[in-house]
Amino acid sequence: METTQSEKLSISVPGEMAKWVREKVGSGAYSSNSEIVREGLRLLRNQEELREQKLTALRDMIDASLKSGEPVAAEKVFAELESRSPKGSQ
Numbered sequence: 070m071e072t073t074q075s076e077k078l079s080i081s082v083p084g085e086m087a088k089w090v091r092e093k094v095g096s097g098a099y100s101s102n103s104e105i106v107r108e109g110l111r112l113l114r115n116q117e118e119l120r121e122q123k124l125t126a127l128r129d130m131i132d133a134s135l136k137s138g139e140p141v142a143a144e145k146v147f148a149e150l151e152s153r154s155p156k157g158s159q
Contacts, residue, residue: 080106 082090090105099105 090102093099093105094102099108
């Protein structure tokens with residue numbers, strides 16, 4: 070866990086979210102409103118990092134595919150697939 074100096078922020082949330090936060094703190098699931106916000110921000114940061122990793126991997130796959138050889142027209146691919154499929158399964 071990061072050990073950086075805390076900075077106080079003031080945020081506004083819709084009433085339903087505020088109620089949910091109070092319920093979570095009241096139930097003991099979290100020790101404070103701030104703990105809930107920190108957890109949410111950690112999850113958001115992790116989600117964004119994962120998204121960026123997936124996009125990078127996808128871009129790498131596209132680049133590798135483009136460098137792998139001559140392109141094939143979609144019509145040719147579909148014709149080949151149709152020729153391989155059983156006639157009665159359409």
